[in-house]
Amino acid sequence: MAVSTPRAQALSGAEVVRRSLEGGRTDWRSIGFESLLVGLLVLTLGILAWLLVVVFVNGIPVLAERGTDFLTSPLAARPAEAGVGQAITGSLWLMAFVVVLSFPLGIGAAVYLEEYARDTWFTRLINTVVRNLAGVPSIVYGLLGLAVFVVALGDILGPGSTSGRSLLAGGLTMAILVLPIVIITSGEALRAVPGSIREAAFGVGATRWEVVRSHVLPYAAPGIFTGTILSMARAFGETAPLILVGAVIGGFNVEYDSFIGILQGRYTALPTTVYDWARKPPSFSGNVYAAIVVLIVVLLLVNALAIYLRNRFERRW
Amino acid sequence: MTAVPAQPPPRLSVADLRGSAGRRRRELAVRSFFLAAASISILISFLIIASLAGEAFNFITQVDLALLFERGWFPRRDLYSIQTIVGGTLVVAGIGMLVATPLGLGAAIYLSEYASPRVRRTVKPILEILAGIPSVVLGYFALQVLSPTLVDAACPGATNPSNIAAAGIGVGILITPLVASVAEDAMYAVPRSLREAAYGLGARKRTTSLRIVLPAAISGIVAALILGLSRGIGETMVVSIAAGATGGSLFTLNPCEPGQTMTAAMTALATGSDQVRGASLAFPSLFFVGLLLFVFTLTLNLFADRFVRRVRISY
Numbered sequence: 265m266a267v268s269t270p271r272a273q274a275l276s277g278a279e280v281v282r283r284s285l286e287g288g289r290t291d292w293r294s295i296g297f298e299s300l301l302v303g304l305l306v307l308t309l310g311i312l313a314w315l316l317v318v319v320f321v322n323g324i325p326v327l328a329e330r331g332t333d334f335l336t337s338p339l340a341a342r343p344a345e346a347g348v349g350q351a352i353t354g355s356l357w358l359m360a361f362v363v364v365l366s367f368p369l370g371i372g373a374a375v376y377l378e379e380y381a382r383d384t385w386f387t388r389l390i391n392t393v394v395r396n397l398a399g400v401p402s403i404v405y406g407l408l409g410l411a412v413f414v415v416a417l418g419d420i421l422g423p424g425s426t427s428g429r430s431l432l433a434g435g436l437t438m439a440i441l442v443l444p445i446v447i448i449t450s451g452e453a454l455r456a457v458p459g460s461i462r463e464a465a466f467g468v469g470a471t472r473w474e475v476v477r478s479h480v481l482p483y484a485a486p487g488i489f490t491g492t493i494l495s496m497a498r499a500f501g502e503t504a505p506l507i508l509v510g511a512v513i514g515g516f517n518v519e520y521d522s523f524i525g526i527l528q529g530r531y532t533a534l535p536t537t538v539y540d541w542a543r544k545p546p547s548f549s550g551n552v553y554a555a556i557v558v559l560i561v562v563l564l565l566v567n568a569l570a571i572y573l574r575n576r577f578e579r580r581w
Numbered sequence: 582m583t584a585v586p587a588q589p590p591p592r593l594s595v596a597d598l599r600g601s602a603g604r605r606r607r608e609l610a611v612r613s614f615f616l617a618a619a620s621i622s623i624l625i626s627f628l629i630i631a632s633l634a635g636e637a638f639n640f641i642t643q644v645d646l647a648l649l650f651e652r653g654w655f656p657r658r659d660l661y662s663i664q665t666i667v668g669g670t671l672v673v674a675g676i677g678m679l680v681a682t683p684l685g686l687g688a689a690i691y692l693s694e695y696a697s698p699r700v701r702r703t704v705k706p707i708l709e710i711l712a713g714i715p716s717v718v719l720g721y722f723a724l725q726v727l728s729p730t731l732v733d734a735a736c737p738g739a740t741n742p743s744n745i746a747a748a749g750i751g752v753g754i755l756i757t758p759l760v761a762s763v764a765e766d767a768m769y770a771v772p773r774s775l776r777e778a779a780y781g782l783g784a785r786k787r788t789t790s791l792r793i794v795l796p797a798a799i800s801g802i803v804a805a806l807i808l809g810l811s812r813g814i815g816e817t818m819v820v821s822i823a824a825g826a827t828g829g830s831l832f833t834l835n836p837c838e839p840g841q842t843m844t845a846a847m848t849a850l851a852t853g854s855d856q857v858r859g860a861s862l863a864f865p866s867l868f869f870v871g872l873l874l875f876v877f878t879l880t881l882n883l884f885a886d887r888f889v890r891r892v893r894i895s896y
Contacts, residue, residue, distance in 0.1 A: 294787040298695060304687025305704065308761070311754055312711045315722050372618030380615055394622050399808075399882035400875065401815025403844050404629060406851075407871040411632030440625055447622065471604060473611040494713075501715030504817035504844070508851045508867075535818075538717045542724070542822050549725070556718050567713050571706050 319560060323553035334554055339512070339532065343548045348555050351537040354431070354511070355500055357526075358533055361435030362442050362499045367492055370446025377447070378454040379476050398444040406508030409437030414509055422528050429510025431531040437509050441502065442495040449491020453484040486577030493570040497563050503535040511536040534559050633875055636868030644862055654841050655829035656850055656863045665832040666870065669840040673749045673820055674813035676836060680753025681809050685760030686802065692761070693768035694790045705762075712758035720822030723751030728823065736837035743825030746836035751819040760809040767801020768794050804888035811881035815874060817844035843874045 327334060330347070337347025373394075381387040413421055413436050418428025421436075457480050465475040481488075512532040538555050541548045644661060654665040688708065692701055728747035736746060771794050779789040795802070825839025829849075833840050841849070850867050 291785065291787075294785050297787045297791075298691075301687050301691035301695060304684055305691050308684045308688050308711070308757055309704070309707060312707065312714075314726070315714070315718070318722065318726050319718070369618045369621055372615045373622065376612075376615035376619040380612055381619070390619050390622060393626050395886065396879060396882060397622055397626060399811060399878060400629065401812075401817065401844065401878055403815065403817045403847055404633070404871055404875050407847075407868055408625075408629050408632050410851075411636065411868070412628055443625070444622065471608050473608050497713055501713070501717075503715065503717045504821075504848060507848050510851075535715050535717045538715075538721065539818060539822065542717070542721045552721060556721065559715060560718065563713055563715065564710065567710055571709065 316560070319553055319556050322550065323555075323557035326550040326554035327557060330554070334551075335558070339537065343544075343551050346541070346548075346551055348534060348537060348558060351532050351534040351555070352558070354434075354531040355534045357431055357531065358435055358438045358506075359496050359499055361439045362496055365436070365439035366443045366446050366495065370443050370492075370495075371450045371488060373443075373447045374450035374454055375476055375481075378451050379472065379480060394444050394447050398448055401504075402441060402502055403504040403508065405437055405441040406505030408440065409433055409505060409509040413437060422530075424528075426528060426530055429512075429530060430528045432527045433509045434506055434511055434531055434533070435527075437505050438499050438502065441505060442499050445495045445498060446492055449494065450484070450488045453487025453491060454480060456487060457483045486573055490570045490574045493566055493573070497566045497570070500566070501535055501559065501563055503533075503539055506533050506536050507539065534562075629875070633868050633872040636865045637872040640862055640865035640869040643865070653829055653831040654846060656846070656866050657829070659862065660829070661862070661866055661869075662832060663873075665830055666841050666843045666846045667873070668832060668834050669745065669824070669830065670814055670842040670844070672745055672834050672836060672840065673752055673816075673824065673842050674810055676746060676749025677752035677756055677813040677816075678806070678810055680750055681757045681760050681813075682806060684753070684757045685805065685809065686764055688757070688761040689764035689768060689802075689805075690790055690795070693765050694786065694794060708758045708761055711754075712762070714755075716755055716816060716818035717822065719751045719755050720748075720819040723747045723754075723819055723823040727751060732837070741825055741839050743823055743839050744837055745824055745833075745840040748820045748822075748824035748842075749836060751823050752813045752816050755816060755819060756809040756812045759812055760805045763805035763808055764798070764802045767798040767805065770801070771797045800888040800891040804885040807881050807885040807888065811878045811885065814881070815844065815878050817848060820845040821848040843870050846870055 334347045335352065336349040337345060338350045340346040373390075377387065377390060377394075381390075413433035414428040418430075418433075421432040422428045422430025461479050461483060462475050465479045470478070510530075512530050534555065538552060538559065541552045541555065648659060648661050649663050651660045651662045652665075653660055654662050688704075692704060696704065724743055724747060727750050728742045728744065731750060732744060732746045736744070775793055775797055776789055779793045784793070820842045821844070824842060824845055830839065830841035847867055847870055850863055
């Protein structure tokens with residue numbers, strides 16, 4: 265059709281073909297469809313932006329006014345005095361439980377499933393169980409913690425006035441909650457290491473553990489790190505199970521002198537504090553936003569670190 | 582050591598390849614640790630089922646079954662209307678899916694079919710950040726921002742700032758990244774050759790996306806929606822903060838009113854007072870609701886799993 269006009273000659277071959285296939289008409293429906301898709305994506309990202317703007321606009325002034333006082337003060341009944349000191353300490357403790365318990369057990373389980381296990385009914389059972397555990401709502405883990413750690417083992421884990429609702433109960437619940445995530449992400453990282461690496465190591469006489477330790481794990485490390493970091497972020501932001509296993513809402517005093525005393529004592533966490541304040545009168549709303557800013561900044565940093573690690577060390581075989 | 586007489590090389594047996602006894606012992610110890618670590622997940626599942634079922638059984642045997650079908654959920658007055666919290670849960674999850682399906686699938690189709698690699702690389706991490714926002718934060722956002730703006734516009738005359746609609750929209754925003762990411766994975770996995778065949782027949786990009794890629798990835802997309810629904814049903818904090826009805830609720834399916842879901846009913850019981858461990862049937866009712874929730878989400882997840890596997894088999 266228009267192929268011989270001078271203007272068409274300036275177009276690329278593909279463009280010429282496309283135009284003649286479309287019969288020179290503009291395809292409004294395709295444009296409309298693409299605009300719809302872009303619109304939906306922009307709407308999704310816009311909601312995220314909206315949320316962040318609302319949080320920061322309302323939270324930053326409180327943080328600026330209170331300064332470090334807000335970050336170190338304990339829970340209190342009056343908004344001007346209440347801070348997130350105890351909450352941050354508690355959340356860091358919970359993350360420590362995840363690091364100490366979930367990481368070795370989760371990575372160990374992943375190594376077993378990917379490197380050691382043969383395809384037996386037992387292996388398949390574990391794989392199915394792990395996948396399903398990852399989909400169990402977090403509040404159900406809270407019920408598990410309530411039944412096992414608070415009620416059944418309460419006299420050991422949180423004796424006396426703690427009445428079972430101890431840091432140990434919360435930490436163990438959180439460690440169990442993120443375990444499936446650690447297993448699944450570590451397993452994916454291990455699976456991405458090509459078999460030739462293993463065969464080369466076996467070929468020079470390494471045992472299976474030597475192969476795993478000196479070849480597979482180093483190559484899978486970036487992927488494992490990413491997964492573990494994300495699971496820590498999950499533990500940091502998780503609220504519902506902690507409410508059930510009795511993270512403190514309201515206020516409490518910590519005067520524990522021993523390590524065991526801290527573990528058996530009461531605790532709170534940053535997201536549970538947000539939840540508690542969110543249900544209080546509107547005078548607390550500045551505090552809520554300020555606490556959310558702290559929460560989101562920590563999570564954004566952690567997520568950014570994970571994404572950076574993945575992109576930096578991403579390896580294509 | 583100089584003149585070695587020509588001998589036939591010693592014959593190796595399997596025992597020579599085994600290595601030292603110490604090495605073998607270490608190997609066995611490491612292997613046992615890994616096996617134990619892997620077995621813990623079975624123990625955890627067993628504990629979950631045992632703790633849920635035990636107390637739920639106590640509840641079912643002790644409660645007056647007629648109370649399960651009363652007009653409202655007020656555990657402190659021994660009214661345990663199951664349809665109130667199940668209905669509330671379904672309405673919240675339904676509104677969530679109404680929000681998350683177009684947003685999530687739109688984002689997935691765009692990212693998989695239209696976006697340039699650069700846009701993909703930028704947008705996917707941002708969606709992951711959205712996925713990482715804690716649900717308490719979204720709950721407060723729903724209560725403070727979504728409810729006075731969107732919900733007030735849709736529900737004229739709604740007096741209570743906390744209502745089912747606000748919670749539902751919040752849940753929808755929460756599950757959008759999940760739906761988008763699972764659906765995008767499924768569509769991205771459709772082989773290029775199918776698209777090229779479509780283009781070769783003269784199909785447009787829109788036709789190719791909707792008529793070729795979407796049907797080819799349909800199992801993955803269905804799985805994404807089921808997973809989203811499952812997450813929406815199990816979502817706790819958004820509903821606890823934004824849906825209202827802290828103590829209990831009458832049966833309602835009206836999204837403009839405050840309502841109660843299974844998850845919110847549990848947190849309400851746990852925070853209502855410190856007496857959850859003692860009085861009445863409130864404590865066992867917690868586990869009964871938990872068991873119900875567990876069964877719901879497990880069923881949905883198993884369905885989703887089946888659909889995901891179908892994608893893997895076909896390509």
